[in-house]
Amino acid sequence: xxxxxxxxxxxxxxTAILSGEYAPNQRLVEIDLCERFAASRFILRAALQDxxxxxxxxxxxxxxxxxRDVSLAEAIEITEVRIRLEGLVAARAxxxxxxxxxxxxxxxxxxxxxxxxxxxxxxxxxxxxxxHCAIQEIAAHETAARLLRQLRDQTVRYQFSLSxxxxxxxxxxxxxxxIVAAVTAKDPEQAEAAMRRHLESVLTAYRALSIAALPx
Amino acid sequence: xxxxxxxxxxxxxxTAILSGEYAPNQRLVEIDLCERFAASRFILRAALQDxxxxxxxxxxxxxxxxxRDVSLAEAIEITEVRIRLEGLVAARAxxxxxxxxxxxxxxxxxxxxxxxxxxxxxxxxxxxxxxHCAIQEIAAHETAARLLRQLRDQTVRYQFSLSxxxxxxxxxxxxxxxIVAAVTAKDPEQAEAAMRRHLESVLTAYRALSIAALPx
DNA sequence: GAGCGCCGGATTGTTGACAATATCGCTGGC
DNA sequence: GCCAGCGATATTGTCAACAATCCGGCGCTC
Numbered sequence: 078x079x080x081x082x083x084x085x086x087x088x089x090x091x092t093a094i095l096s097g098e099y100a101p102n103q104r105l106v107e108i109d110l111c112e113r114f115a116a117s118r119f120i121l122r123a124a125l126q127d128x129x130x131x132x133x134x135x136x137x138x139x140x141x142x143x144x145r146d147v148s149l150a151e152a153i154e155i156t157e158v159r160i161r162l163e164g165l166v167a168a169r170a171x172x173x174x175x176x177x178x179x180x181x182x183x184x185x186x187x188x189x190x191x192x193x194x195x196x197x198x199x200x201x202x203x204x205x206x207x208x209h210c211a212i213q214e215i216a217a218h219e220t221a222a223r224l225l226r227q228l229r230d231q232t233v234r235y236q237f238s239l240s241x242x243x244x245x246x247x248x249x250x251x252x253x254x255x256i257v258a259a260v261t262a263k264d265p266e267q268a269e270a271a272m273r274r275h276l277e278s279v280l281t282a283y284r285a286l287s288i289a290a291l292p293x
Numbered sequence: 294x295x296x297x298x299x300x301x302x303x304x305x306x307x308t309a310i311l312s313g314e315y316a317p318n319q320r321l322v323e324i325d326l327c328e329r330f331a332a333s334r335f336i337l338r339a340a341l342q343d344x345x346x347x348x349x350x351x352x353x354x355x356x357x358x359x360x361r362d363v364s365l366a367e368a369i370e371i372t373e374v375r376i377r378l379e380g381l382v383a384a385r386a387x388x389x390x391x392x393x394x395x396x397x398x399x400x401x402x403x404x405x406x407x408x409x410x411x412x413x414x415x416x417x418x419x420x421x422x423x424x425h426c427a428i429q430e431i432a433a434h435e436t437a438a439r440l441l442r443q444l445r446d447q448t449v450r451y452q453f454s455l456s457x458x459x460x461x462x463x464x465x466x467x468x469x470x471x472i473v474a475a476v477t478a479k480d481p482e483q484a485e486a487a488m489r490r491h492l493e494s495v496l497t498a499y500r501a502l503s504i505a506a507l508p509x
Numbered sequence: 510g511a512g513c514g515c516c517g518g519a520t521t522g523t524t525g526a527c528a529a530t531a532t533c534g535c536t537g538g539c
Numbered sequence: 540g541c542c543a544g545c546g547a548t549a550t551t552g553t554c555a556a557c558a559a560t561c562c563g564g565c566g567c568t569c
Contacts, residue, residue: 107551142551154437324520
């Protein structure tokens with residue numbers, strides 16, 4: 078990328094979008110953003126183009142940029158891809174895990190259990206992200222990690238509503254435990270299988286949402 | 294994207310890079326490209342940024358763009374991802390295939406067989422791409438297709454050298470036949486497995502290259 | 510003769526202004 | 540009262556010029 082400030086602006090705008098500060102389909106007027114992020118239109122445009130390449134915003138000719146609205150159907154497609162990629166990552170993590178990694182993962186699981194017990198949904202959701210992230214770091218698979226980051230960004234909106242489905246933490250906690258068990262046992266195949274099972278259940282939850290949404 | 298000409302320039306430049314007209318690490322001087330593609334620097338820059346987002350070129354601050362050199366290690370990572378994604382796509386294709394699709398796939402296989410018999414390497418390589426492409430179209434999985442296109446673009450260079458490995462077509466032809474057989478039999482699991490086996494063998498070939506390259 | 514610093518050309522990064530286009534409200538006709 | 544056409548305004552798309560930076564060659568010193 079030409080400039081370094083572009084990256085900073087892109088990152089700031091990304092977090093703003095992900096935090097829901099800009100709603101899907103909301104127009105992103107360049108001048109307003111320039112003011113907010115104290116950047117020139119040139120820089121801002123470059124940042125927008127970056128985010129467009131990552132699927133967070135989309136351009137319409139002569140109508141500028143808007144926050145891209147990913148449909149539930151698309152979220153399902155993305156999850157189907159994630160199942161495979163996170164499976165790969167889990168397998169690699171099982172091959173490469175060290176003892177300090179093991180301690181870290183077990184600690185995370187313990188905290189997740191506590192969060193579920195105390196019904197701290199937000200905390201659980203946060204730990205969930207941390208766990209997946211930690212496994213990705215252990216795997217050290219740059220290509221998969223980059224793609225997963227992108228895909229996850231596109232579905233944050235749904236991840237939130239998923240975590241609100243009653244009973245979701247209760248079903249996903251043991252799955253996470255199974256994943257960590259297989260990864261720490263250095264069993265790539267089991268790890269991949271456990272991760273796939275976990276995300277398959279996420280996929281099922283999405284499909285349920287999708288059916289629920291149909292007959293409004 | 295702002296303009297439509299940007300997309301055209303990006304596409305032209307992409308094919309130029311993929312065809313090897315610009316070598317890895319070769320500098321892409323903006324003015325020269327402007328002249329060649331009859332575009333303003335503004336447009337050209339936007340196109341470059343696009344290609345950078347797709348991993349085909351990379352920027353170095355104040356030193357402009359150059360063709361990105363993907364290492365063999367990276368090609369291996371990419372293939373590991375492709376194994377999973379193409380597996381997903383094959384499974385989906387098996388679920389959705391129609392009769393006319395079936396005829397099309399079988400025709401492609403027949404041509405591949407002929408190409409192998411006559412030792413037409415280039416033709417076989419071309420048909421190979423067509424087959425994978427056809428399966429992707431049947432699957433109609435936009436998310437996976439987009440990612441695969443990107444990943445494939447990054448590895449074209451290696452795909453060429455792979456097809457020159459002696460005996461490669463002989464081993465990959467039956468694998469392709471197995472994939473088509475499973476997909477046309479509408480058996481998603483078999484299709485995914487067959488595709489994975491096929492790409493695993495590609496991966497093995499890459500690893501062999503990588504070892505051969507080590508002791509220079 | 511080798512190394513170091515300086516200068517000039519080449520190339521990229523950035524800006525502000527201008528042109529093109531869409532959006533929206535207004536006016537007038539029916 | 541409503542719709543079509545039209546003009547004003549807001550916004551984006553593009554450009555050409557300017558500033559910043561890097562690269563290579565030159566001379567100077569030791």
